[in-house]
Amino acid sequence: MAIFSVYVVNKAGGLIYQYDNYVPRTEVEKTFSFPLDLVLKIHDEKVVVSFGQRDGIRVGHALLSINGVDVNGKYTAEGKEIQEYLKDPANYPVSIKFGRQRLSSNEKLMLASMFHSLFAIGSQLSPEVGSSGIEMLETDMFKLHCFQTLTGIKFIVLADPRQSGIDALLRKIYEIYSDFALKNPFYSLEMPIRCELFDQNLKMALEIAEKAGTFGPGS
Amino acid sequence: MTVHNFYIFDRNGSCLHYSEWNRKKQAGISKEEEFKLMYGMLFSIRSFISKMSPLDMKDGFLAFQTSRYKLHYYETPTGIKLVMNTDLGVPNCRDTLQQIYSTLYVEYIVKNPLCVLGESLQSDLFNTKLDSFIRALPFFSVRAA
Numbered sequence: 001m002a003i004f005s006v007y008v009v010n011k012a013g014g015l016i017y018q019y020d021n022y023v024p025r026t027e028v029e030k031t032f033s034f035p036l037d038l039v040l041k042i043h044d045e046k047v048v049v050s051f052g053q054r055d056g057i058r059v060g061h062a063l064l065s066i067n068g069v070d071v072n073g074k075y076t077a078e079g080k081e082i083q084e085y086l087k088d089p090a091n092y093p094v095s096i097k098f099g100r101q102r103l104s105s106n107e108k109l110m111l112a113s114m115f116h117s118l119f120a121i122g123s124q125l126s127p128e129v130g131s132s133g134i135e136m137l138e139t140d141m142f143k144l145h146c147f148q149t150l151t152g153i154k155f156i157v158l159a160d161p162r163q164s165g166i167d168a169l170l171r172k173i174y175e176i177y178s179d180f181a182l183k184n185p186f187y188s189l190e191m192p193i194r195c196e197l198f199d200q201n202l203k204m205a206l207e208i209a210e211k212a213g214t215f216g217p218g219s
Numbered sequence: 220m221t222v223h224n225f226y227i228f229d230r231n232g233s234c235l236h237y238s239e240w241n242r243k244k245q246a247g248i249s250k251e252e253e254f255k256l257m258y259g260m261l262f263s264i265r266s267f268i269s270k271m272s273p274l275d276m277k278d279g280f281l282a283f284q285t286s287r288y289k290l291h292y293y294e295t296p297t298g299i300k301l302v303m304n305t306d307l308g309v310p311n312c313r314d315t316l317q318q319i320y321s322t323l324y325v326e327y328i329v330k331n332p333l334c335v336l337g338e339s340l341q342s343d344l345f346n347t348k349l350d351s352f353i354r355a356l357p358f359f360s361v362r363a364a
Contacts, residue, residue, distance in 0.1 A: 004273045005273075023273055024273050024274055026274060026275060058275050060269075060275070061275075100273075100274070100275060103270065103271075107270065111267060111270055111271055114263060114267050115267065117263075118260060118263055118264060118267065121256060121259075121260045122260070122283065122285055122290075123285065124246060124247075124256070125246055125253065125256060125257055125260065126244060126285060126287060126288055127223035127224055127239070127241075127242040127243060127244060127288055127304050128223065128243050128244060128287035128288050128306070129243050129244045129287075130286075130287060131285045131286055131287035131288060132285050132286035132287070133285060134283045134284075134285055135284060135285055135286060136283065136284045137264070137268070137280075137282075137283040138280075138281045138282045138283065138284075139268050139272065139276060139278070139279060139280050139281055140276060140277055140278040140279070140281060141272050141273065141274045141275075141276050141277075142271075142272055142273060142274075144268075144271070158271065158273070
C-alpha cells in the first residue's frame with residue numbers, strides 16, 4: 001500500500017509542484033553472449049527493447065547500464081553508440097541492465113499538462129449535466145486521484161489501487177498548500193512552489209496517509 | 220444505477236457502434252466530432268498511463284470516474300475498444316464488456332459474412348441483442364423522467 005507521487009497543476013495547466021514519494025524500481029541485470037537475442041530500437045533518445053521479452057525484461061524497458069556503467073541516452077558513458085557496440089562480438093560477454101525508464105522533469109511537465117486537458121474533456125463528454133472533470137482514473141497498477149479547487153488548482157495523487165483515504169489526503173494537501181504556499185509572502189501565485197515548509201508538511205501528511213491514519217485538527 | 224451510453228471503436232478510430240439509453244446532456248458538438256473526441260481522449264489516456272505508471276502494466280486503463288458518471292473501458296488485443304458510460308453506483312464492469320465482446324460482437328458481427336469489418340455496423344440483430352443484453356444487466360434501470 002503506497003502513495004507513489006503527488007503533482008500540483010495550476011489554472012493554466014502548468015506543473016507547479018511534483019514529489020515522488022515511492023517509485024518502485026523494476027530493474028533486471030543479465031549477462032549476454034553474442035548474438036543478442038533481444039531486438040532493440042531507439043525511442044526518444046533512449047535504447048528500448050522492442051522484441052524478445054524474457055526473464056523479467058519486457059518490451060518497453062530501456063537499457064540503463066552496460067557492465068555496471070550507466071549509459072547516456074543512446075551512447076555509452078565513453079561516447080560510443082550502443083547499437084554499434086552491441087553488434088561487435090569482441091565486446092561480449094556483456095552485462096546489461098534493463099528497466100522501466102525514469103521520467104525526466106520535462107516529461108513530467110508534459111504529462112501534467114496532458115492530464116489538465118483530459119480532465120476538461122472528461123467533463124465535456126459527460127452524459128450527465130453538471131459533471132466535474134476526471135476525479136479518479138483507475139488502472140491495474142495504480143489509481144490516480146484528482147481534486148480541483150474552486151480556483152482551478154489541481155492536486156493529483158498517484159497511489160496503489162488498494163490505498164484508501166486519498167480524498168482526505170487531497171483535502172489535507174490543499175490545506176497545506178494554503179498554509180505554507182499561499183500564506184508565504186515570497187510565493188507568487190501560479191508559480192512553481194519552492195517552500196520548504198510545504199515540502200516538509202507534505203511528506204508528513206503522506207506518511208500519515210500511508211499508515212491509514214486520520215488527520216486530527218491539530219496536525 | 221443506470222447505463223447512459225455505449226460506444227465501440229475499431230483500431231483506426233472509427234466508431235463502429237453507438238447507442239444511448241439514459242443520456243441527459245448532449246456534448247454540444249456533432250456526433251462525428253464527439254466520436255473523434257472520445258477516441259482521441261481514450262488514446263491520450265492510454266499513452267498517458269503507459270508513461271505515468273510506476274510498474275509495468277498488464278491490463279492498462281480500466282475506468283475513470285467524475286462527480287456524475289463513470290466510464291468503463293475494455294480493449295481487445297485486436298484493437299476493438301468498448302466504452303460504456305454508467306452512473307457512479309456501478310462497480311467494475313470489465314467482465315460485462317468482455318461478455319459483450321465475446322457473446323455479441325464476435326457472434327453477430329465477426330461471424331456475419333455480410334458485415335464488413337471497419338465500417339459502421341449495420342446489423343439489426345446485433346442492435347437488438349445488445350439492447351436486450353444491456354437492459355437485462357443488474358445495474359440497469361430506466362429512471363423515471
